[in-house]
Structure formats: C-alpha cells, structure tokens
Amino acid sequence: MRRMYSKKLVLATAALLAATALAACSTSTQSSSSSAPASAQPAASRLAAAEPLHVTEADMGTSITMAPEQMVIIDVDTPAGSELFVTSDNSDAVSIDQAEGSGAVTASPAVIAKKPGTALITVQAINDSEDSTPPTVLSFTIVVQG
Numbered sequence: 001m002r003r004m005y006s007k008k009l010v011l012a013t014a015a016l017l018a019a020t021a022l023a024a025c026s027t028s029t030q031s032s033s034s035s036a037p038a039s040a041q042p043a044a045s046r047l048a049a050a051e052p053l054h055v056t057e058a059d060m061g062t063s064i065t066m067a068p069e070q071m072v073i074i075d076v077d078t079p080a081g082s083e084l085f086v087t088s089d090n091s092d093a094v095s096i097d098q099a100e101g102s103g104a105v106t107a108s109p110a111v112i113a114k115k116p117g118t119a120l121i122t123v124q125a126i127n128d129s130e131d132s133t134p135p136t137v138l139s140f141t142i143v144v145q146g
Contacts, residue, residue: 052070052110053066053070053071053073054072054073054075055073055076055138056138057076057137057138059138059140060138060140061140062141063142063143064140064142065145066113067113068115068116069112069113069114070112070113071110071111071112072110072111072142073108073109073110074086074109074138075108076137078099078125079125079127079137082125082126082127084098084123084125084126085098085125085134086098087121088111088120088122089120089122090117090118090119090120092114093113093119093142093144094113094114094119094142094144095112096110096111096112097109097110097111109123111142114144115144115146116144116145116146118142118144120140120141121139121140121142122138124136124137
C-alpha cells in the first residue's frame with residue numbers, strides 16, 4: 001500500500017528539520033583577538049572559535065588545546081634567504097600545510113587538528129645555501145581534544 005504525504009506535512013517537516021539544524025549550529029562564541037598569543041586565550045574560546053588561531057615566537061614552548069578540524073596559522077617572520085619548514089611528531093593528531101608561494105605572495109604554514117592526541121610542532125628556518133643544521137624558530141605542543 002503506497003502512502004501519499006500531503007504537501008503541507010512535507011513542508012512542515014522540512015521546516016522543522018531546518019530549524020533544528022540551524023539551532024544546533026548557532027552557538028554563541030566570542031571572537032578572540034588575533035593579536036593575543038594562542039596560549040593566552042581561554043581553552044573554551046579556542047575550542048569554540050571558527051577562525052584559525054595564530055602562533056608567533058611568543059608561543060615558544062606553550063601548549064595549545066584544539067578541536068578536530070581547527071587550524072593554527074604560524075605567523076613567524078622568515079629570516080632573509082630562508083623558508084619555514086614545519087614538522088610534527090604525531091601525524092595522526094595533526095596535519096601540516098607547508099608555506100606556499102614565492103616572492104611577495106606567500107601563504108603561511110598551518111597545522112590542522114585531525115583527531116585526539118598530542119603533537120610536538122617544530123618550525124625551522126631552512127636556508128639551502130647554508131650547510132648547517134637549520135635553527136628552530138618556534139616549538140609548541142598541540143593537544144587535540146575530541
């Protein structure tokens with residue numbers, strides 16, 4: 001036996017589902033100051049933030065708590081003739097997007113939280129013309145919470 005639903009019932013159900021989805025997505029968050037170091041921001045606002053976090057040299061040695069799919073942009077000045085290279089000791093917890101581009105147009109490197117875990121992030125300044133161990137310009141820990 002085939003049932004026919006009235007147009008009003010289908011529209012009412014769709015409206016109810018849309019309202020429920022919208023209510024679930026609209027949580028109140030405070031915008032965090034991008035000038036403050038990520039470590040100085042309260043954990044709750046970092047987890048609720050839709051905008052990426054930013055780290056600088058001031059975040060050396062800090063621990064940053066993140067939610068899956070949250071991003072940290074590395075805002076470190078690159079020494080002349082060098083490029084930043086970012087590594088992680090836990091590729092299960094985070095993924096790394098290296099800096100891209102050259103000249104006046106470049107993208108900063110970023111770390112993206114994937115799943116719960118802890119990762120030590122190391123940022124080095126690589127200079128291909130030098131034959132020495134690259135200096136570490138920033139090192140911090142990311143704790144991804146589920």
